[in-house]
Amino acid sequence: MTKPDATQATQSVDDGSLERTSGSGRMEVNRHLMFDHLVLPEEGSPRECFEAVSRALRDRLARRWMHTQRTQDRENPKRVYYLSMEFLIGRTLTNNMINLGLDSTLHDGHLHLEHLAWQDIVEAEPDAGLGNGGLGRLAACFIESLATLQIPSMGYGLRYEYGIFRQSIENGFQIEQPDHWLRNPDPWEIARPRETAMVSVGCQFEWHDGKLRAVPGGCTHLLGVPYDRPVVGYGGQTINTLRLWGVGTPDYFDFGEFSSGDFVGAIVDRVVAESITRVLYPDDSTRAGQALRFVQEYFLVTCSLADILHRFRHSNEDWEQLPEKVAIQLNDTHPAMAVAELMRVLVDEANLGWKKAWELTVGTLAYTNHTLLPEALEKWPVQFFKMVCPRLLEITLEINRRFLAEVETRFPNDPVRLSRMSLIEDAGEQHIRMANLAIVGTHSTNGVAQIHSDLLRTRVVSDFAEMFPHRFNNKTNGVTPRRWLLSANPDLASLITESIGDAWIVDLSELRRLAPLAEDTAFRQDFLQTKQNAKQRFCTWLETTTGQQVNPTSIFDCQVKRIHEYKRQLLNILHVVVLYQRLRENPSATFPPRTFFFAGKAAPAYRLAKRIIKLINNVGQVINNDPVSAGRLQVVFLPNYNVSLAERLIPASDVSEQISTAGYEASGTSNMKFMMNGALTIGTRDGATIEMAQEAGEENFFLFGLTAEQVAESRPWYSPRWHYDNELETRAALDLIFSGHFNRDEPGIFEPIRETLLEQGDFYMHLADLSSYAATHQRLGEIYTDKDAWARAAILNVAHSGKFSSDRTIAEYASEIWNAVPCPIAHELKEGANDVKAQD
Ligand SMILES: *Cc1c(COP(=O)(O)O)cnc(C)c1O
Numbered sequence: 158m159t160k161p162d163a164t165q166a167t168q169s170v171d172d173g174s175l176e177r178t179s180g181s182g183r184m185e186v187n188r189h190l191m192f193d194h195l196v197l198p199e200e201g202s203p204r205e206c207f208e209a210v211s212r213a214l215r216d217r218l219a220r221r222w223m224h225t226q227r228t229q230d231r232e233n234p235k236r237v238y239y240l241s242m243e244f245l246i247g248r249t250l251t252n253n254m255i256n257l258g259l260d261s262t263l264h265d266g267h268l269h270l271e272h273l274a275w276q277d278i279v280e281a282e283p284d285a286g287l288g289n290g291g292l293g294r295l296a297a298c299f300i301e302s303l304a305t306l307q308i309p310s311m312g313y314g315l316r317y318e319y320g321i322f323r324q325s326i327e328n329g330f331q332i333e334q335p336d337h338w339l340r341n342p343d344p345w346e347i348a349r350p351r352e353t354a355m356v357s358v359g360c361q362f363e364w365h366d367g368k369l370r371a372v373p374g375g376c377t378h379l380l381g382v383p384y385d386r387p388v389v390g391y392g393g394q395t396i397n398t399l400r401l402w403g404v405g406t407p408d409y410f411d412f413g414e415f416s417s418g419d420f421v422g423a424i425v426d427r428v429v430a431e432s433i434t435r436v437l438y439p440d441d442s443t444r445a446g447q448a449l450r451f452v453q454e455y456f457l458v459t460c461s462l463a464d465i466l467h468r469f470r471h472s473n474e475d476w477e478q479l480p481e482k483v484a485i486q487l488n489d490t491h492p493a494m495a496v497a498e499l500m501r502v503l504v505d506e507a508n509l510g511w512k513k514a515w516e517l518t519v520g521t522l523a524y525t526n527h528t529l530l531p532e533a534l535e536k537w538p539v540q541f542f543k544m545v546c547p548r549l550l551e552i553t554l555e556i557n558r559r560f561l562a563e564v565e566t567r568f569p570n571d572p573v574r575l576s577r578m579s580l581i582e583d584a585g586e587q588h589i590r591m592a593n594l595a596i597v598g599t600h601s602t603n604g605v606a607q608i609h610s611d612l613l614r615t616r617v618v619s620d621f622a623e624m625f626p627h628r629f630n631n632k633t634n635g636v637t638p639r640r641w642l643l644s645a646n647p648d649l650a651s652l653i654t655e656s657i658g659d660a661w662i663v664d665l666s667e668l669r670r671l672a673p674l675a676e677d678t679a680f681r682q683d684f685l686q687t688k689q690n691a692k693q694r695f696c697t698w699l700e701t702t703t704g705q706q707v708n709p710t711s712i713f714d715c716q717v718k719r720i721h722e723y724k725r726q727l728l729n730i731l732h733v734v735v736l737y738q739r740l741r742e743n744p745s746a747t748f749p750p751r752t753f754f755f756a757g758k759a760a761p762a763y764r765l766a767k768r769i770i771k772l773i774n775n776v777g778q779v780i781n782n783d784p785v786s787a788g789r790l791q792v793v794f795l796p797n798y799n800v801s802l803a804e805r806l807i808p809a810s811d812v813s814e815q816i817s818t819a820g821y822e823a824s825g826t827s828n829m830k831f832m833m834n835g836a837l838t839i840g841t842r843d844g845a846t847i848e849m850a851q852e853a854g855e856e857n858f859f860l861f862g863l864t865a866e867q868v869a870e871s872r873p874w875y876s877p878r879w880h881y882d883n884e885l886e887t888r889a890a891l892d893l894i895f896s897g898h899f900n901r902d903e904p905g906i907f908e909p910i911r912e913t914l915l916e917q918g919d920f921y922m923h924l925a926d927l928s929s930y931a932a933t934h935q936r937l938g939e940i941y942t943d944k945d946a947w948a949r950a951a952i953l954n955v956a957h958s959g960k961f962s963s964d965r966t967i968a969e970y971a972s973e974i975w976n977a978v979p980c981p982i983a984h985e986l987k988e989g990a991n992d993v994k995a996q997d
Pocket of ligand 1: 800
């Protein structure tokens with residue numbers, strides 16, 4: 158493959174060779190630069206080059222994408238639909254190149270534009286931040302694994318014009334700015350107006366104090382406009398679709414004003430209604446109790462079901478076939494209205510009897526629970542249903558009536574049980590309990606790690622587990638090794654491939670074959686070298702983008718995730734203060750230098766979480782500059798945590814902090830990304846961390862703290878005061894913080910933190926775990942200084958991370974919940990070779 162120079166490529170555009178669909182990738186890129194942007198190749202800005210490269214790539218995958226859809230239409234296999242209010246996709250360009258097998262093109266420099274570094278082009282793509290955290294990232298990993306496993310499937314979500322807010326830090330405080338990620342045209346989406354869905358909503362919309370509100374009265378017809386994104390399976394065979402709905406309004410937009418001749422009013426109302434998919438709610442743990450979020454959920458469900466059923470009817474005569482041809486997975490309760498909406502379609506539109514419709518509904522739908530936090534279980538006011546979708550309320554009430562009759566038959570004379578299990582909560586304002594609706598209306602309820610599924614069954618919804626024992630199951634989460642290892646950590650990926658071949662990319666259990674190499678001195682050397690390279694790369698990036706310097710030989714200790722009390726960033730920073738206090742008391746104490754990286758966003762209304770961010774930054778400010786600790790302890794808060802930052806930091810990490818109060822983290826997925834990248838975990842026995850330690854052996858983990866059982870048992874008598882009074886280091890650290898050492902000019906700002914820890918009972922039990930956490934960190938520091946021991950443990954962690962591929966998770970969903978099988982796509986050899994491989 159020869160590399161044409163820019164002038165030559167430009168000339169060949171001029172001489173009419175436009176018709177060529179194959180040929181040099183460079184030429185296709187140049188063509189897009191010229192005809193989409195009217196610039197010469199050597200003049201393209203990073204953004205223009207990003208668009209041109211992406212469009213050239215999209216041209217190449219279009220045929221495979223269409224062929225995948227045609228083949229699936231023809232073969233009429235069972236299809237899987239993943240409904241999620243969030244897809245935290247991150248960037249798309251590199252991932253699609255790798256999955257199409259074009260990364261060699263990339264590495265060999267065939268797509269390089271001389272005047273720009275490839276990295277600048279990649280970074281001109283904004284993160285698609287259509288999610289808050291783990292739940293949305295899981296959805297993104299799942300659709301990638303579905304495509305890699307060649308399972309006919311589609312993701313359905315919303316096309317938010319503003320994703321999760323952009324976070325900056327000013328004077329230590331979190332500042333939120335809107336993330337207008339679609340400011341520029343996105344080459345990865347294709348609008349499909351011909352497949353528009355129509356939704357009627359029983360309310361109107363208005364602006365109030367700068368916020369969009371749903372208000373009762375009237376009826377609004379909305380259009381769901383599909384925006385499709387290709388989901389490229391690894392190997393480039395199957396290309397599935399992620400369909401995100403944007404809202405539009407019909408031309409005959411029918412607010413009352415229109416018929417009364419108020420054209421301006423009608424147009425204003427139209428613009429208002431079209432704001433429904435404007436923003437993602439930046440809160441995944443406490444319910445955004447707003448009618449608008451409710452309307453968004455309704456919009457997702459009605460558009461997606463209409464689309465799914467239309468496709469089903471296209472290839473199938475008989476409604477009876479629905480559960481054999483369609484599996485719909487509800488990612489948490491956000492799309493749980495699907496239970497009522499599917500019943501509505503089957504009863505009102507298909508004219509099926511209730512019993513038949515119910516059997517088909519339950520057989521088609523399945524539900525994944527994501528949280529054990531009671532305050533995060535969704536409940537919607539009955540009023541919202543009345544206002545937005547009164548027919549779904551009628552149906553939900555009828556589902557409830559029949560369900561409670563069934564409960565009464567199974568457990569007679571147990572009114573308390575009836576009120577616990579009812580879909581309606583009657584205390585004060587009536588609410589619909591969405592988790593109850595989701596469990597009753599689906600054939601499968603799964604948790605996302607073994608301990609989570611167990612607690613769900615035994616504590617959170619035990620009545621339901623008793624009623625429907627066969628519905629409950631576990632599917633431990635996973636992450637895609639393509640993005641999180643192959644793409645994010647090229648050095649380690651190459652080392653692995655050189656050692657055991659490349660089968661691990663699609664079968665991560667292959668990594669087991671690395672285990673014997675933990676005893677191989679040369680391999681340990683190489684392994685440590687890849688880590689050192691990744692750390693150095695991260696340092697260089699950090700310094701060029703922020704000016705911050707960190708010591709690349711220090712321990713990179715990372716806690717990156719949403720800021721939440723249960724995740725206990727506070728425990729981490731308390732421990733940093735313990736270390737600092739030790740240095741203050743004994744400046745000659747020796748331990749390996751450590752850099753503590755924090756990153757994560759706090760929900761804008763979550764005041765304590767935001768105060769924790771402030772504490773981390775203030776502690777950093779003092780410790781990084783105090784001569785007693787400078788160079789030995791460093792605290793770095795990396796602003797605006799997102800997928801791209803995770804891809805950068807995780808390969809460079811030595812230590813993964815997974816320190817939630819046991820029993821509160823459903824699974825965690827960043828824990829898995831760290832493990833694959835050779836970090837050692839310091840963590841509690843919570844979520845999937847338990848299973849990770851089982852795989853790698855507890856001796857290769859740093860586990861500490863109370864178990865979920867101990868947390869529950871000690872709640873009644875737990876006293877944070879006791880720890881303050883009896884543990885010297887705990888007291889010294891807290892005294893130092895609350896003496897104002899870290900907030901000399903800002904008196905009292907950490908008072909809310911003192912109150913939560915010492916006055917209000919320390920619900921998340923930071924003080925209960927602080928001393929065992931500190932002791933475990935001590936041990937960790939000692940082992941770090943023994944390079945061989947550290948490398949051995951890190952290699953064994955990588956070797957035993959195979960279970961945590963989302964391919965394994967999806968294979969389990971497919972066989973145990975969906976009963977779906979792959980539909981292999983055969984591309985004609987000639988076409989396949991020509992249109993995907995960049996050849997001259
Ligand atoms: C993986 C990931 C998460 C989930 O992290 P947890 O530690 O499991 O909560 C959140 N945000 C981003 C950007 C991620 O990549």
